[in-house]
Amino acid sequence: MTAQRPRADEPPLAEHELTALWLTGRVPAEALPWPLLRAGRAGRGPGPDVREATFLRNGVPVVGDVEVHLRASDLARHGHLEDLAYAQVILHLVWQDDRPAPARGTPASLPLGATAPTVAVGPLLGLRPARVRALLARGPSGRPPCHEFARGGVDDLQRAVRREGQRRLAERAWQAGALAVAHGWAEAWSRLLDRALAKSAGRHAEGPAARAGLAEAITTALLVRQTTVARALTALAVDRPRLVEALRADGRLGLARAGEVAWNAALPLLIALATAYADADLAQRTARLAASWPAPRPYGRTEALEAALVAGGDAPRAALRSGGGALWQQGLLHLQDLWCSRGGCGVCPLSAPVSLELTPPTAARALAISAN
Numbered sequence: 309m310t311a312q313r314p315r316a317d318e319p320p321l322a323e324h325e326l327t328a329l330w331l332t333g334r335v336p337a338e339a340l341p342w343p344l345l346r347a348g349r350a351g352r353g354p355g356p357d358v359r360e361a362t363f364l365r366n367g368v369p370v371v372g373d374v375e376v377h378l379r380a381s382d383l384a385r386h387g388h389l390e391d392l393a394y395a396q397v398i399l400h401l402v403w404q405d406d407r408p409a410p411a412r413g414t415p416a417s418l419p420l421g422a423t424a425p426t427v428a429v430g431p432l433l434g435l436r437p438a439r440v441r442a443l444l445a446r447g448p449s450g451r452p453p454c455h456e457f458a459r460g461g462v463d464d465l466q467r468a469v470r471r472e473g474q475r476r477l478a479e480r481a482w483q484a485g486a487l488a489v490a491h492g493w494a495e496a497w498s499r500l501l502d503r504a505l506a507k508s509a510g511r512h513a514e515g516p517a518a519r520a521g522l523a524e525a526i527t528t529a530l531l532v533r534q535t536t537v538a539r540a541l542t543a544l545a546v547d548r549p550r551l552v553e554a555l556r557a558d559g560r561l562g563l564a565r566a567g568e569v570a571w572n573a574a575l576p577l578l579i580a581l582a583t584a585y586a587d588a589d590l591a592q593r594t595a596r597l598a599a600s601w602p603a604p605r606p607y608g609r610t611e612a613l614e615a616a617l618v619a620g621g622d623a624p625r626a627a628l629r630s631g632g633g634a635l636w637q638q639g640l641l642h643l644q645d646l647w648c649s650r651g652g653c654g655v656c657p658l659s660a661p662v663s664l665e666l667t668p669p670t671a672a673r674a675l676a677i678s679a680n
């Protein structure tokens with residue numbers, strides 16, 4: 309294989325452009341070993357460039373990561389062969405396969421003895437970076453099956469995603485109840501609080517001792533109000549600002565973090581309490597709280613799914629986010645965890661069945677597409 313030779317007036321291709329070609333669904337379908345159901349989402353931080361792409365392999369949806377390099381030999385050069393973070397890679401997308409024969413064209417070797425097909429896109433595009441840029445300029449191509457759901461109307465979409473958010477909250481409440489059965493309500497609160505503080509700490513997470521100090525301050529502040537945490541939270545489950553403020557431990561927690569702790573620890577415990585004591589009044593109050601809880605900051609993890617669901621750019625997305633509140637965000641997370649990351653395209657609650665009769669790839673069609 310010859311080295312990449314862009315024309316003198318063409319800047320060389322950058323790896324992020326090849327990743328963008330993948331994420332926008334512009335890699336010619338016929339170049340791929342299996343039909344693509346979902347391009348996946350951009351990887352953040354260390355690990356593969358694309359997470360949770362879904363293919364239809366032998367009629368069965370399979371999910372895996374996609375690693376992108378300009379040259380096939382970069383996989384070894386970048387030290388990924390021994391890195392377990394790359395064990396789930398299902399496809400190695402490269403501009404050129406520069407490995408010498410007989411390795412050229414063979415699957416890439418991965419940690420734990422796994423392998424992944426190597427797909428070289430450059431030759432299909434005449435080794436011209438300009439053609440990659442021209443394809444990128446066309447914008448995203450292809451959408452997962454849930455994209456069609458949005459055509460039924462924004463209200464239906466918002467309702468369906470919020471329903472998924474309610475399911476996620478119900479699962480949390482079930483876990484809180486199970487903790488209480490095993491350890492009692494005080495210990496259940498203590499464990500939920502510790503987890504919520506750890507999850508909401510962000511980049512500058514405090515150590516375990518400092519976190520325990522924060523948890524103690526929050527619990528002590530609740531116990532000043534009532535004799536038990538359960539009673540204090542029940543009394544506060546009337547309006548969200550009061551509940552959140554009570555969890556700030558005299559300002560030691562910011563408003564946003566206290567809101568996360570309230571959602572992830574207090575609300576599940578309150579719903580579990582309402583269920584355990586058949587307290588209809590508390591159940592209604594917590595349901596109202598959850599339904600009107602405002603949306604937190606958007607999650608990077610659900611960015612690609614939200615973009616697929618909501619066509620038309622940033623404004624409709626912002627409107628759906630603010631109108632959908634926390635249940636919208638939680639619903640996206642629920643879909644992502646339960647379906648998108650497990651090959652759920654075609655069977656998840658938001659998708660129409662996918663055809664299992666997709667045209668098999670052919671090199672001729674690949675060349676025809678790439679020439680357009």
Ligand code: SF4
Binds near residue numbers: 453647653654656
């Ligand atoms: S699993 Fe469902 S929600 Fe997720 S991308 Fe596929 S069709 Fe969309």
